[in-house]
Amino acid sequence: MIQTQGGTWQRRFGDSMMRSLSTPKVMLDRGEGCQVWDVDGKRYLDFLAGIAVNALGHAHPVLVQALTEQASKLIHVSNYFATAPQVELAERLTRISGAGERGRVYFGNSGAEANEAAVKLARLNRGDGSRTRILALQNSFHGRTMGSLALTGKPALREPFEPMMPGVEHIDTTIEALEAALDDTVAALFVEPIKGEAGVVDLPDGYLERARELTTRHGALLILDEIQTGIGRTGSWFAFQQHDLVPDAITVAKGIAGGVPIGALITFGDASDLFEAGQHGSTFGGNPLATAAANAVLGEIEASQLVLNAIVRGDQLRAAVEAIGSPLVGEIRGAGLLIGLGLTQPVAARIAADALEAGLIVNAPNDSSIRLAPPLIVGDDEIAEFTQIMTTVLKGLE
């Protein structure tokens, strides 16, 4: 049994878990909808959803039923065999992404793995051999494995693990920097449509459209990391769909199976022809349990119109934060239900800690940003409770 008196579980966590993770403040036990309870029975309103993962909230009956049914049939078979949930999910993803009949899907188990596959896709776009450069943005986040870390534009995360995979250059997030860097030696440009880990930071107006023009002109792949922005979170299935462009590939993970580990690379058009049999794979990738979960989550998002809910509730949440009128909130960034509060003082950690104490989970990705990413099922009651707690927390710090 987990003893909570005297912080016993914290000591056990600290003694047994790899030091790459710091010890959390709370040990969670169960959840339902937008709420979770800790091992001491305290309830929290969850406005982080496992960092934009629990699209249907916690213990959603549709997901629980799909997992239970699939687990009683087949959990895993290896890539020597196909399963119906896997093929169904690939077809569903090519449909909702707009990749259509020329689209193809590779399944891995996380966002980082989806980006690893995308890095290999970029390497296959060699042209006559001279396309050796990969461009990514400063202050971007693409994951912690060595390929995805090489893409990540945060030197502090990369430096302890250098030397990095060669060929990646991090450019400023300006159209001028893009124009200066893109030429015929670039194999791919990686971009997050909204930089989530940077604090939910929007791209400059027209950035993605210009990126599409230039990558097309120079034969480089435009690869969009939709790991945080995808699966309805920003008010469309994928954030790029709010722009007038078609990418060569997108990477997806987080919300796709509501918390069951899965990641995917989706290719469009000619990029779908780059991989050949045997060039990439993963033991667990696309297993029937994870893909059945994803089919259930995506099916429920469609049936309950949760992409629309992300727009409506996102607007409602922004209006609620504006109405609080706190001088600590300088700007509201993001789209749909991926919202960043830009703070006028570096008090994000304090806000997140005070909110947690008051029973609200929000996240501080850096000193001066609060990230809100509630489940896509969020409704009036949850927004009212969020507003009440956030008002108290912000007023307490003004």
Ligand code: PLP
């Ligand atoms: N890309 C983006 C935009 C992310 O936000 C994340 C995770 O936060 C990743 C990639 C890495 O995903 P994972 O943690 O599943 O490896």
